Amino acid sequence: MQHYQNYIDGQWRDASRQLLVMNPGTGEPYATIAQAGIEDADLAMAAARRVADSGQLSDVRPAQRTSWMLKAADAIRAIADEGGLVACRENGKSLNDARDEFLEAARYFEYYAGMADKIEGISVPLGKDYMDFTQYVPFGVSVQIVPWNFPVSICARSLAPALAAGNAVVIKSPEISPLAMTLLVKAVEQAGFPRGAVNLLCGKGSEVGSHLVRHQDTNQIVFTGSVPTGQRILKDAADRATPSVMELGGKSAAIALKDVNLDTLLASVKVGIFFNAGQVCSAMSRLLVQRDRYEEVKAAVVALAEGLTIGQGEGNPDLTPVVSQDQQQRVLAMIEQARAEGANILTGGVAPDLSGYFVAPTVIEATPEMTIAREEVFGPVLVIMPFDSEDDAVALANGTDFGLVAGVFGEGLSQTLRIANRLRGGQVFINEWFAGGIETPFGGVGLSGFGREKGQEAIYSYVQTRNIGIRLSQAD
Numbered sequence: 001m002q003h004y005q006n007y008i009d010g011q012w013r014d015a016s017r018q019l020l021v022m023n024p025g026t027g028e029p030y031a032t033i034a035q036a037g038i039e040d041a042d043l044a045m046a047a048a049r050r051v052a053d054s055g056q057l058s059d060v061r062p063a064q065r066t067s068w069m070l071k072a073a074d075a076i077r078a079i080a081d082e083g084g085l086v087a088c089r090e091n092g093k094s095l096n097d098a099r100d101e102f103l104e105a106a107r108y109f110e111y112y113a114g115m116a117d118k119i120e121g122i123s124v125p126l127g128k129d130y131m132d133f134t135q136y137v138p139f140g141v142s143v144q145i146v147p148w149n150f151p152v153s154i155c156a157r158s159l160a161p162a163l164a165a166g167n168a169v170v171i172k173s174p175e176i177s178p179l180a181m182t183l184l185v186k187a188v189e190q191a192g193f194p195r196g197a198v199n200l201l202c203g204k205g206s207e208v209g210s211h212l213v214r215h216q217d218t219n220q221i222v223f224t225g226s227v228p229t230g231q232r233i234l235k236d237a238a239d240r241a242t243p244s245v246m247e248l249g250g251k252s253a254a255i256a257l258k259d260v261n262l263d264t265l266l267a268s269v270k271v272g273i274f275f276n277a278g279q280v281c282s283a284m285s286r287l288l289v290q291r292d293r294y295e296e297v298k299a300a301v302v303a304l305a306e307g308l309t310i311g312q313g314e315g316n317p318d319l320t321p322v323v324s325q326d327q328q329q330r331v332l333a334m335i336e337q338a339r340a341e342g343a344n345i346l347t348g349g350v351a352p353d354l355s356g357y358f359v360a361p362t363v364i365e366a367t368p369e370m371t372i373a374r375e376e377v378f379g380p381v382l383v384i385m386p387f388d389s390e391d392d393a394v395a396l397a398n399g400t401d402f403g404l405v406a407g408v409f410g411e412g413l414s415q416t417l418r419i420a421n422r423l424r425g426g427q428v429f430i431n432e433w434f435a436g437g438i439e440t441p442f443g444g445v446g447l448s449g450f451g452r453e454k455g456q457e458a459i460y461s462y463v464q465t466r467n468i469g470i471r472l473s474q475a476d
Contacts, residue, residue, distance in 0.1 A: 003033070003034075006202060007185050010195030015034035024323050025321050048217070050196055057166045068192055072193075073109035076184060077106040084102055087179075091177040091180070091323060108153075108161075134467050142221075144158045157454065170199045177323065205229065210232075213236045249447065249448060253288055254408070255407065256290065266301070268407070269287065279379065282442075287385070288396050290386070302347045302363050342367075347362065359380055364381060364384070365384055393419065394422045402448045424445060
């Protein structure tokens with residue numbers, strides 16, 4: 001069984017404890033990784049602080065950071081096949097999707113390489129006796145806590161702009177799926193960044209993660225994950241008023257109008273809720289259908305779910321396992337709660353007779369007040385409901401505490417755009433779920449968090465504004 005290590009101050013280091021990583025597709029042990037402790041976290045923070053204070057990242061010509069970033073992108077792309085296989089086996093996702101995570105990570109480094117030398121301030125006119133200007137300066141040490149659903153991609157999503165802006169970084173990887181991230185960091189290591197600029201720790205969130213959040217040298221926190229964990233982090237961050245970027249959960253709704261193109265809608269349903277076994281913060285977890293088309297769409301969605309192939313990720317099926325046995329049981333428990341509350345399980349709702357941690361693709365007819373229609377499931381479970389008017393659809397879509405993404409499907413641009421402008425969410429899709437890409441800003445409102453990742457806007461999550469005012473002439 002292969003063993004993986006932590007990366008601290010330019011060295012790969014073992015630990016006295018280990019964490020066991022399972023293969024969700026088989027339910028069997030896959031590998032081990034060194035379990036970082038408090039001492040390891042302190043070493044990583046000291047290394048990052050040294051780099052931040054020395055100016056090795058922030059004081060060089062920005063074109064140097066661009067060069068490092070592009071070298072990192074090339075190195076990441078070169079290991080996509082190798083890394084994809086590791087990600088597939090530790091996370092359960094399809095082999096193609098796992099490989100694509102590395103390609104997306106490379107793209108993040110390319111994209112923000114192009115911004116490293118374009119983080120420009122402004123000149124502020126104050127009259128002839130003054131010169132006044134602004135600078136964007138890095139926070140210093142950025143602590144980044146990465147989730148288990150897309151560890152490689154989400155790690156790169158925050159690591160790349162942080163480095164481009166001149167921050168040193170300490171990353172806390174997820175205990176469930178930390179292995180592929182070590183390959184990502186090995187690729188970044190080849191790019192030539194200063195020793196200690198990037199550090200990677202795999203440890204318990206309650207121990208290492210909590211320590212990093214409260215650490216006196218932490219200048220910024222970036223977190224993607226569940227609402228309860230995010231709330232705990234924010235409470236700790238409040239003690240030192242540490243700036244934070246939070247991307248939390250979602251219960252996102254797609255609105256299907258009566259003139260919806262059924263094929264277009266079904267293509268988005270397939271990717272929106274069944275991609276990565278529904279373990280996506282921005283998943284299409286609710287489908288609201290205008291009553292004129294409700295029965296037709298409902299039948300088509302059920303047929304879609306029942307026609308999906310299910311299996312281990314290496315075979316690239318339509319539906320892969322969820323990440324762990326605990327996650328499988330949590331999803332199944334929420335389905336049973338929905339059944340007890342009177343929801344109609346149209347299809348699925350069970351664990352297929354397969355080794356590994358599978359949940360059958362599930363479609364549930366529910367009412368808005370039911371738990372399954374209000375709380376995040378994080379599994380291949382779609383809630384479907386009818387609506388009558390445009391106002392009803394907007395009220396239903398906006399009727400949770402979340403606000404990550406939303407979507408509208410219909411033929412009329414005027415109506416779909418009008419509805420999109422009324423929806424509560426950081427990103428709204430029209431006629432294609434997950435439209436957009438690395439270039440488009442992403443983040444939520446309400447319990448879905450705050451701050452933005454991706455796009456040009458994200459770079460400004462990793463800098464702070466400094467104003468310098470100069471009096472040019474002395475008083476007489």
